[in-house]
Amino acid sequence: MQKIILYTIVIVFSFLTKAVAQEKSFEQQAKEIATNIEMITTEEKNALKKEVEAIDFKVKEGKITAEKAQELKAKIAQERANNIETKVAIEEAKLAQLVQDKVDGKIAFSSSDKKDENLKKKTISILDISMNNDSIYKNSKREYRTTSQFVFAGGMNNLVTDGAVANSDFMYQRSAFYEWGITLKTRLLQNSNLLHLKYGLGFQYNMLRAxxxxxxxxxxxxxxxETYPITVKNSHTYFKNVYFVLPVHLEFDFSKTEEKDGKKIFKSQQGFRFGLGGFAGVNTNSKQFIKYELDGKKVEQKIKADFNVNDFTYGLSTYIGYRSTSLYVKYDLNPMFKNNNIDQNNVSLGLRFDFN
Incomplete structure (x- = not known):
């Protein structure tokens, strides 16, 4: 029943997204999704905290034993974790639909749209994980040395086999990736805006359609x-790996430095910039989705297994762009599968958005 409700919500959202796509920019919608994810996590954690406090109070009053309390805590913790997973899955579906609409040209993106300025100010304060950035926007003439960003990327995905991606066994346009997360960006030099260290946490979704x-x-x-004995639906048959990653980049930011009353004012992401670095992470799950028709009936299969996929991933990544939008490339240095005779390394190319 829970899955039916989830799928229903996702379908409804898909129609709503298409209806408002012309009214809201890509930037606005992505930030709204980021806000929803943050609220989901916060609300579930606060609810769990209150439930744990209630259990501890029962132990203190002698109504239940410490052993029973631990059992109850484990149960409610799992329930809250399931709630987060289910609700965040809806937001992930929104992200997937949003990037598809962007690729199809249904959504316009304008990082200079002045009408979005208030939205930018409100959203960035929600995404902040180490400081209160509201003051950055309340005082436009001040820039903290460390700022936070919501990052979203999406594009084409494939495998490098024998050192080449040409003549691939996977569809070039239908094999896709997307990535989202939160980063911090710290200016490294006291009197220069050129060098920054950019680091954070995120999730990568790599999908392959053979x-x-x-x-x-x-x-x-x-x-x-291997060839499947029944003709499958290409658009709904694919292999997906999900990774929890820690990206780190050295970013060169060529934004102009302002000066007022003899004091330098540093602004980030106001001009050209590029980053060099990499990532490391762990595989959280691998799934294969298969869809076909049999005797007039639509059949869908979802197979979750390890498929001999490496438990860890690490690689190189780089981006170059203007203001919030960049061209993004990432490459896994370790092969996707553990024991295959031929190494196959994941490679991705797409667009990256850093909402500062």
Whole structure:
């Protein structure tokens, strides 16, 4: 029943997204999603805290034993974790739909839209994880040395096999990736705005759609592509890996430095910038989705297994762009599968948005 409700909400959102796409910019909608994710986590954690306090009070009054209290705490913690997973899944679906609409040209993005300024100020304060950034916007002539950003990226994804991505076994346009997270950006030099250290936390979603009606199969020794006996729906048949990652970049920001009353005022992400760095993380889950028709009936399969996918990932990434928008490339240095005879490394190319 919970899944039915979830899917219903996602479908309804898809129609609503298309209806308002012409009225709201990509930036506005992405920030609204970021706000929702933050509120979900905060509300569930606060609710869990109150429930734990109530259990501790019962122990203090002698109504339940300490052992029973631990059992109850574990149960409600799992329930709250499930709530977060379910609700955040809805927001992830919104992100996926949003980036698809952006790729299809249904949403215009304008980082210089002055009408969005109040929205930017409100949203960035919600995403802040280490300081209160409201004062940054209350005093436009002041810039903290460390600022926070909501990051979203999306584009094409594929595998490098034998050092090449040409003649791939996977569809170039249909194989996609997206990534979201929160970063902090610290100016490294006292009197220069050029160098920054950018670091944070995020999630990467790498999806592969194989050619020639094939799917991944774990043979026990290797994970290989094999032809599926039934014709599958290409748009709904794919392999997905999800990673929790820690990205770190050295960013060169060429924003102009202002001066007022003999004092330098540093502004970030107001001009050209590029970053060089990498990421490291862990695989949180691997799933294969298969959809086809059999005897006039639509059949959907979702297979969750390890598929011999490496538990850890690490790689290089770089971006170059203007203000909040950049061209983004990332490459996994370790192969996707553990024991395959031929190493295959994930590579992604797309657009990246850093909402400062």
């Amino acid at each position: 050619t020639d009606n094939r799917i991944f199969v774990d043979t026990g020794r290797e994970t290989v592509l």
